[in-house]
Amino acid sequence: MSCVSCATLTPGLLDLEDARQRLLATARPLPPSEPCPLDAALGRVLAAPVSARLAIPSADNSAMDGYALRVADLVSPPDGLPIIQRIPAGCAPAPLAEGGCARIFTGAPIPPGANCVVPQERCRIDDQGRVHVQGEALAGANIRRRGEESLEGTPLLPAGQRLDAPALALLANQGIVEVEVFARLKVALVSTGDELVEPGMPLAPGQLYNSNRVMLSALLQQQDCTVIDLGIVADTAAALRETLSQARDRADVVICTGGVSAGEEDHVRPVLAELGELLFHGVAMKPGKPFAFGRLHGAEGDVPLLGLPGNPVAALVTWQVLGQAFVQACQGRHPRPLQQFFVKAGFSRRATHGRRELLRVVLDHAELEPMARLAGGQGSAMLGAACQADGYLMVPGDTPVMEGNDYAFLPVAQFAI
Structure with a gap:
C-alpha cells in the first residue's frame, strides 16, 4: 500500500x-495486519478495534474489607448485628438474612440482600462477636456495581492504539489472549x-x-x-x-x-x-x-x-x-499534536534571522514558576546539551530571548511514547 x-x-x-x-x-x-499473542504485544499497534467480551466487574463486589449489611437493619440495633457468613474473594455468597451481616473482603461478591459495605475501621466487634457500626452507613456505599467499567460490547481500545502495559492489562482482564496488530x-x-x-x-x-x-x-x-x-x-x-x-x-x-x-x-x-x-x-x-x-x-x-x-x-x-x-x-497510529506550554526564560539571547529556534533547555524549579535555562552549547552537532535537556524553548525567528519573558516550551518527554 x-x-x-x-x-x-x-x-x-x-x-x-x-x-x-x-x-x-x-x-x-x-x-498488513497479523495476529499477535498478548504476551508478545507490548509496543504493537492494534489493527482492529477491541470491544469488551465481559462485564467488568462481572458482579457487584466489595470495594474494601469490611462488613456487608442492610442499611435498614441499622435503624435500631442495640445489640449489634451477628456475623452470619464470611465471604472471601472468589466464592459464591449465600443470601443475607435480615438482621445479620457478612464479613467481606475486597473484590468479594456482594451477597443478595445486602446494600452496603461498612469499612472494618468503622466497625467494633463486641464479646459476643456482634458488629457495631460507628457513624452513618449509606445504601450503595463501597459497592462496585456490575459493569460500571464496561459491559459486554463496550468499545475498549480503538484501531491505531499502541499497546502499553495498562492496555495489555485491560485486554487480559477480558480474558483476551490474542489481538490483531499491524506488522x-x-x-x-x-x-x-x-x-x-x-x-x-x-x-x-x-x-x-x-x-x-x-x-x-x-x-x-x-x-x-x-x-x-x-x-x-x-x-x-x-x-x-x-x-x-x-x-x-x-x-x-x-x-x-x-x-x-x-x-x-x-x-x-x-x-x-x-x-x-x-x-x-x-x-x-x-x-x-x-x-x-x-x-x-x-x-x-x-x-x-x-x-x-x-x-x-x-x-x-x-x-x-x-x-x-x-x-x-x-504504523497505523494516531500521532498526537505537539504538546507545549509557556515558561519564563532564565537567560537572554540574540535573535536568529528568519527561522524559529529550538533551544535545548533545562527547567529550573527553584522559583515559584519553572525557569528555562540553557542546557549547554547550542551548536547543531553538540549532543551534550541534547542529553541534558528537558525540552526545547521555541523562539520565533527574528525575536531575541529576553530574560523573564514567556516562551513556548516543548517537553522532550512526549517523544518517548
Whole structure:
C-alpha cells in the first residue's frame, strides 16, 4: 500500500507546523495486519478495534474489607448485628438474612440482600462477636456495581492504539489472549558522508564517528520498528543511487541522514528527484533547516523518504518534531499534536534571522514558576546539551530571548511514547 499521496514541491522554507501537516496528510498505514499473542504485544499497534467480551466487574463486589449489611437493619440495633457468613474473594455468597451481616473482603461478591459495605475501621466487634457500626452507613456505599467499567460490547481500545502495559492489562482482564496488530514497519537507515566512520574503527584526520546511525536506530526501535541498516554510503551520486534503490525494495520507509543541503557533495535531493519525487525541502527552524521529504518510485508502489540533516542534534530534533509523527502514522497510529506550554526564560539571547529556534533547555524549579535555562552549547552537532535537556524553548525567528519573558516550551518527554 502506498504511504504517499500526490503533493507539489513548495518553494522556500516551510513553517514547522505546515511541514508537519504536509507529512501527516500523506501518511497512510503501510504494513498488513497479523495476529499477535498478548504476551508478545507490548509496543504493537492494534489493527482492529477491541470491544469488551465481559462485564467488568462481572458482579457487584466489595470495594474494601469490611462488613456487608442492610442499611435498614441499622435503624435500631442495640445489640449489634451477628456475623452470619464470611465471604472471601472468589466464592459464591449465600443470601443475607435480615438482621445479620457478612464479613467481606475486597473484590468479594456482594451477597443478595445486602446494600452496603461498612469499612472494618468503622466497625467494633463486641464479646459476643456482634458488629457495631460507628457513624452513618449509606445504601450503595463501597459497592462496585456490575459493569460500571464496561459491559459486554463496550468499545475498549480503538484501531491505531499502541499497546502499553495498562492496555495489555485491560485486554487480559477480558480474558483476551490474542489481538490483531499491524506488522512491524520496516525502516531503512542510510548514512551519507565520506567523513563518517563506525564506532570502534580508527579515525583518520577529518573523520568522525557515525553517531546518527546509533541514535536513529535506537529511536526507531523505541517505536517498535524493524531497522534495516544499510550502512555508510560514499559521497557519490552513483553510490547513493544504488543504496536508495536497495532501500526502496526492502523497506516501507527510508531515512537518510546527511547530504540534504545544497553543497556539491550533497546528493540526496538530485538522486531522489531521479528515482522519484522531492515533495518539499527546507523548514524554517534551527536546527533542522535542510529537512527533506519525498518518495521513491517502485514497482510495488512508492516508498516515502525522510531526509534528515547530518549534524546529530539537527537529526534528533527533526526526527522528534517531524519524522516520528510520520512514522507513527505509517504504523497505523494516531500521532498526537505537539504538546507545549509557556515558561519564563532564565537567560537572554540574540535573535536568529528568519527561522524559529529550538533551544535545548533545562527547567529550573527553584522559583515559584519553572525557569528555562540553557542546557549547554547550542551548536547543531553538540549532543551534550541534547542529553541534558528537558525540552526545547521555541523562539520565533527574528525575536531575541529576553530574560523573564514567556516562551513556548516543548517537553522532550512526549517523544518517548
